Every structure is written in C-alpha cells, then in structure tokens.
Amino acid sequence: MNDAPISAPLPEGLAELHAGLLTLDTHIDIPWPAPPDPHGATTRCVDIPKMREGGLWAGCFVAYIPQGPRTEAGHAAAIARTVAMLEHINAMARPDGERPVLVTPRVDDIRRAREQGAVAVIPVIENGYGIGTDLGNVERFANMGVRYMTLTHNGHNAIGDAAIPRGDLGDAPFLHGGLSAFGREVVAECNRTGILVDISHTSRETMLQAAEISKVPVVASHSCVCALCNHPRNLDDVQLDVIRERGGVAQITAVPFFVRPHGRAETVRVGDFVDHIDYAVRRMGIAHVGISSDFDGGGGFDGWRDASQTPNITAELMRRGYSKSDIEALWAGNFLRAMRQAEEYADRHR
Numbered sequence: 001m002n003d004a005p006i007s008a009p010l011p012e013g014l015a016e017l018h019a020g021l022l023t024l025d026t027h028i029d030i031p032w033p034a035p036p037d038p039h040g041a042t043t044r045c046v047d048i049p050k051m052r053e054g055g056l057w058a059g060c061f062v063a064y065i066p067q068g069p070r071t072e073a074g075h076a077a078a079i080a081r082t083v084a085m086l087e088h089i090n091a092m093a094r095p096d097g098e099r100p101v102l103v104t105p106r107v108d109d110i111r112r113a114r115e116q117g118a119v120a121v122i123p124v125i126e127n128g129y130g131i132g133t134d135l136g137n138v139e140r141f142a143n144m145g146v147r148y149m150t151l152t153h154n155g156h157n158a159i160g161d162a163a164i165p166r167g168d169l170g171d172a173p174f175l176h177g178g179l180s181a182f183g184r185e186v187v188a189e190c191n192r193t194g195i196l197v198d199i200s201h202t203s204r205e206t207m208l209q210a211a212e213i214s215k216v217p218v219v220a221s222h223s224c225v226c227a228l229c230n231h232p233r234n235l236d237d238v239q240l241d242v243i244r245e246r247g248g249v250a251q252i253t254a255v256p257f258f259v260r261p262h263g264r265a266e267t268v269r270v271g272d273f274v275d276h277i278d279y280a281v282r283r284m285g286i287a288h289v290g291i292s293s294d295f296d297g298g299g300g301f302d303g304w305r306d307a308s309q310t311p312n313i314t315a316e317l318m319r320r321g322y323s324k325s326d327i328e329a330l331w332a333g334n335f336l337r338a339m340r341q342a343e344e345y346a347d348r349h350r
Contacts, residue, residue, distance in 0.1 A: 011318040017327070018314045022114045024058040024332035025307070026148075026251045026290060027126075027200075027222035029297030032064070032085060038092055039101070045295035045306040048101060051119055054310035058110055058120035058332065060148070060221065061089045064297065065130040067155030067166055075132030075158075082130035082137075086144045089123045105145035107340045110332075124221070127153035127201070128160075128186060135182075135189055142193035142346075147339060148221060149190060150198040151183065151206060159183035160206035163232045178205035184213060191215045194346030196338060200233070200253075207239055216345045217248035217338045222292045222299075224258040224276045225250075225283075231258055237283060244284040247341070249334045251292040252276045254299040268301035274316045277330065286326050290335045 028046045036042045041049050046059065063085035068074040093103040100118040104110045113120040123145040129152070131137035141149070151159050155166030156175040160183040165171035176183070187210055190197050199207040200220045211218045220243065226236040235243070235250060243250050252273065256263035259272050280289040291313065293299045295306065303312045317327050 008319070010315055014311060014315050014318060017318065017324060018055050018311045021055065021314070021328060022058065022111065022332045023056050023310060024060075024110070024120075024290075024335060025056055025293050025295070025310075026060045026219075026335055027062060027124075027253060027292040027294050027297070027299075028059045029062050029064055029126075029294065030085065030089065031296060032081075035088065039094065045293070045300055047307075048099070048119055050307040052099065053308040054306075056307045056310045057114050058104070058122065060122045060124045060292075061092070062124055062126045062297070063089065063130065063146075065125070065127040065153070067127060067129055067153050067157060067162075067169065069169065070156075070158060075129070078127075078129045079132050079134070079137060082125060082141065083144075086123055086125075086141065086146065089121060090145060092121050103145055105147055106343060107336050110336065122147050124198075125149040126198075127157070128183075129153065129157040131186070133158050133182065135185055138186060138189040138195065139193050142195050146195055147342075148196035148198045148219060150201050150221065151179075151186070151210060152201050152203075154201065159186050160210070161203040162206075163201055163203050174203070174205075176206075178203065178209040179213075183210075187214050191342070191345055192349050194342050194350070196342050204236070204239065208242060211242050211246050211248070214246070216342045217246050218243065219248050219335065219338055220250045222251055222253035222255070222294045224252055224255070225279050228276055228279055229258055229261055229263070231261075234258055240280060240283050244288045247288075247338070249288050249290050249338050250280055250284065251290040251335065252280060253292045253294050254301060254304055255294050256301050259301065263301070265301045265305065270301075270303035270312050270316045273301065273304070274313070274320065277317070278320065286329055287334055287337075289330060290332075291330055
C-alpha cells in the first residue's frame with residue numbers, strides 16, 4: 001500500500017485541469033434527522049460551500065434507510081423515512097442567485113448545471129428496504145428524482161441478501177440465496193423507471209443475479225476491490241469482470257476500512273485510495289471505474305477528509321499519468337454514461 005506523504009508537490013497544471021472538470025461524487029450521506037442547512041458552513045464533510053471550494057460540482061445525495069425488521073410496521077417506517085429524506089434532498093434546490101444549486105435527475109440537466117456554474121444534486125436511495133414490499137414505490141421514488149437505489153444495506157431485506165447479515169435482526173448467512181422473486185421484479189421496475197440498480201452492499205450472489213437480469217448496466221456506487229482489501233463489502237475480480245462485461249461502473253469509495261485492512265482516517269492516504277482505482281482500471285478498463293466518497297457516512301481519510309480537499313484526488317491521478325480524458329471519465333463521464341443508458345431504456349419502456 002502507498003505510504004507516501006500527502007505533502008508531495010502539486011502537479012503542474014492541476015488548478016487549470018481541476019477547474020475545468022465536471023466532478024461527480026456518487027455517494028454522499030446526509031445527517032438525519034434534522035440535518036443542518038447545507039447552503040451554509042457546517043461541520044459536515046459535504047455542504048455547498050465546501051463543494052464549491054473543492055470544485056466538486058455534482059453529488060448523489062443519499063436517502064439512507066437503515067435496515068430494520070421485515071415487518072409491516074418496519075416497512076411502513078422505512079417508506080416514511082425515505083419520503084421525508086427525498087423531500088429534504090429535493091428542497092436543497094436554489095435555482096436563483098449567484099451560487100445556484102439545482103436538483104438534476106437527468107444527465108443533460110447535470111451537464112447544463114456545470115455550464116451554468118451551478119452545483120447539481122442527484123437524489124438516490126441507499127437500501128431497497130425503503131420501498132417496503134410495494135413495487136409501486138419504485139415509480140413513486142423515480143418521480144421524486146431518484147437515479148439509483150442500492151438493493152440492500154447491511155442486513156437482508158425483501159429484495160435480496162446483503163453482504164453483511166444482521167445477526168441482531170435474526171439474519172442467517174443467507175435468506176433468499178441472492179435475489180428474491182420480489183427482488184427480480186424490483187430490478188425490472190428500476191429498469192423501466194430509469195433507476196440504476198446499485199449492487200454495493202449486496203451479497204455476491206445478489207450482485208451476480210442482478211447484473212445478469214438487469215437490462216441496463218448495474219453500478220456499485222461505493223465499493224473498493226477485494227484484491228487490495230479483503231472485506232465483504234468489496235468486489236472480487238469476478239464481480240469486477242461482470243460489471244465490465246455488462247457495461248457497468250464500479251465507483252471506488254473513500255471508506256478507510258474498505259481501502260486498507262483495519263484502515264482508519266488517520267492511517268489511510270490518497271495514494272492508498274488511488275491504488276484501488278489503478279487496480280480496477282487495469283482489471284476493467286478506464287470506462288468502468290469512478291469515484292465516490294461516502295462522506296458523512298464513514299468516508300474520508302488523510303488528504304480527502306471533506307469536499308474542500310477534492311483537488312487532492314485529481315492531483316494524485318495526474319501524478320500517476322492519467323490523461324485529462326481519463327480523469328474526466330473517472331470523475332463523472334463513466335457514471336453519466338450508465339445514467340444515460342438507464343434514461344434511454346426508461347424512455348423507451350416507461
């Protein structure tokens with residue numbers, strides 16, 4: 001792993017290159033309940049001032065639903081929380097003024113926001129538990145702007161098995177053997193409504209089955225690679241190969257203990273993180289790799305502790321010889337291509 005100091009000289013041309021990028025972080029949590037106003041300075045890793053300071057122009061803001069009991073009451077509470085969180089994310093829009101923020105659920109909107117100097121907010125869901133057992137909630141949440149949904153979190157749900165079972169909820173190692181029959185319907189409905197199927201947090205079997213049946217590419221919104229850190233939340237080589245073969249994207253994430261075994265924010269550095277990007281690029285090709293932070297949800301390390309330090313990632317990519325077009329693809333291009341494919345499929349089948 002990379003133990004180089006983060007104080008290495010900045011590459012020549014960094015400021016100019018980074019300033020011209022469309023940068024997209026595909027996984028940003030929001031504090032809940034009672035999140036602070038993101039338009040002012042906060043103690044969060046991500047708020048609008050920090051995004052602008054770091055040149056981070058777009059983010060997938062997450063309605064995170066912790067796994068609870070698979071009961072009628074549990075599902076009702078999960079649905080209610082999902083609705084409330086998505087309403088809050090949509091309310092982040094401030095289209096007027098000198099520093100606009102736009103909620104932008106389509107690719108053209110995101111690119112247009114960048115041209116206008118606006119920060120783009122993309123609503124997403126972490127944990128399909130948030131739809132309960134009502135397939136109609138998939139379309140309901142698509143209509144609230146949701147662009148991906150993680151099928152599970154930690155703990156099995158009605159959709160499928162998770163990478164990390166929840167013993168405190170009575171989970172055995174497996175519940176469905178991958179996707180449930182309902183889960184297969186959910187994948188098809190996500191395809192129909194333009195929601196990308198996110199396989200981060202799912203078990204290996206759930207992931208492989210979802211990738212096989214999805215009509216559009218699947219994405220891993222926040223995962224690292226097992227070859228460098230053997231954690232159940234990370235992706236092994238077979239999973240990386242399947243994502244590539246299906247045209248998907250693996251978004252390498254900044255969670256320290258996914259980056260290095262027993263990693264902590266103080267011991268993981270930017271170089272360790274980019275090691276995972278390097279490995280995924282060698283295995284999958286540049287077109288299938290991206291970047292996420294999981295800020296305010298456990299992500300962040302020495303050199304990328306909050307959105308204001310985003311140029312440090314671009315700097316390390318430049319040091320390693322990635323071209324401008326490569327860096328554009330990693331920061332947003334690859335994920336937006338998958339989004340575009342989901343949009344086009346939904347436009348044909350909605």
